[in-house]
Amino acid sequence: MKVLLIDDGGLFGKVLRDILITKDLEVVNITQKKDAMKILDEKPDEIGVVILDGGISLNDHIGLINHVKNSDRTEYIPIIFIDSYNEVVNIEEFLNIGVYDYLKKPFDNGIFYLKVKNAIKYYENFKKLKDAKNKIEKMNLNLRENYRRADELNRRLEEKNKILGFLVDARTEELERMTTSLISALENANLYNDENTGKHIIRVSLYAELISEKAGFDKLFSKKIKMYAPLHDIGKVGISDNILKKPGRYTEEEFEEMKKHVTIGYNMIKDSPLPKLAKEIILYHHEKWDGTGYTNGLKGEEIPLAARIVAIADVFDALTTKRTYKEAFSLMKALKILEDGRGKHFDPFLLDIFFDNIDSVLEIREENKDE
Template structure:
């Protein structure tokens, strides 16, 4: 890490002090800029980007304390370290400077060895800070790219697995999209954080991917299942969880596939979980999935009206569904119906 080519801005109204500092830095490779007062300093930093500012305290016009406060108030200059140069030695004055945003003090009369040592220390810290910033930006870009890749792969998986189901249901594609949007909306209103909302939108469409493991005689049957067929059909949640398990896969996707047919009262399948034993993401998707099934025409049923679907879901609060999520659904019926209409 090379700090020799750093830019230093020296601000002092006393020519003698400027000459002393010029001599101190004369043998160094620093690019040294000079300003005679606070206003000149503030104008100069609009076009230059110093790595360190040595700032006199007692100056005509605005003093060093106010100059420092103004530097720290601007986005462009707030991170530039400021070292005060002053003959003031009282603790109260030093505290005032630190509160204004300074990182250090150089006491007058100026001692060359002290100045060079302190300058080198703060330039090194400045360079390290910039390296950390660059690394954070790089890591953030990598995370964003990885997220885009996961999103694309997941949506490809959704489309491929749903196509493989070969259901007699031409609306399957839009159904899974709507479930994702319903789930994200309900999660947001529930108060889930941005990351949770983003992930549930991504993974909710995978809720029924396990149906690829069911035979056509189950998938395509238009009427009621026999008891044995119903038990066989329930295994699609196990198949789905198996498809979505493994290192590197988000547990939320597996939870949605495995638990979205559990019921709040424990009468669901296949683990008969009760209440909050069911992961939140699965409780949300349960409402989203059933709502869309109710208001959509299928080969085995007509589409229910919005009012009828709402009545059914409301009646199942505390039985099939988490009451808190049903409350949100009821409070935002119009928005849910708008999502449905936008993805017909």
């Protein structure tokens, strides 16, 4: 950085300039206040120290000091004032308005050089600190901007998620409506062919949901059981009325024919988008825990859970209601038959759940009686 030396163009100024030049400093020597101001205005970054030598008027000195101090770009450039006014100048006042250092004539050349050199060093360090501070401020600013943008993005994301949530809910609702109407269409087909009333389907559905919920299975599973249990006998549309509506017991042949409702039902929906659970209920609701059921002779936990649940619900309802081939059994007799089927026909764990919640079972039964 350069030394801006302002003096009256006399011999003393030359001496000062030579002292600095012969060492290692670059000097810009100015004799007019306005020229000095021009340099300070146009190339402030080149100047590392300003030396004011007496000779120009005291007012010019003060004017220059104020000019340096009043600009953001020069206010910290150190000013060294060389006092040649003797008693006229109040040094304290000069230091007060921001002069960095002063020298009184006569002075030692070496000390003069060191004072100038130190002032430049001081200013260079000051500028480094200032640059670092600016960088930190800029980083903070960027950081704040990034935080602001992240907040904005989060807000937008939340809004988007909200909209997506609405769409998903609407879609799910629509899908459920479609599924429900499909199921009720299938149920209606079933009603024409079965001796059962629609209430059988509703009760089986509610018993099955109750068992699933009380067994602690998740809500979605219980909801699906409730939704698809009504489909368990849809295959009966494929069984002739002679068999379906036959009073009294089936012959072995007739029973074999009746058993087909399971596979007929399964074939009806196997290629549909209905969930696996619905297909399992239809295909396996006549399997028995000990493997003696139909159609696949599955045993224990080989039988899908939903089918094991529906089996209990379906048999309980068949026992406690009137059919063309039998009167309704008393509750005690029906419960005894279920209990006898523990580990044979029914999953013992699920049967326990059913008995533990018999009060709720009976409430469902009462609320959904056949007309």
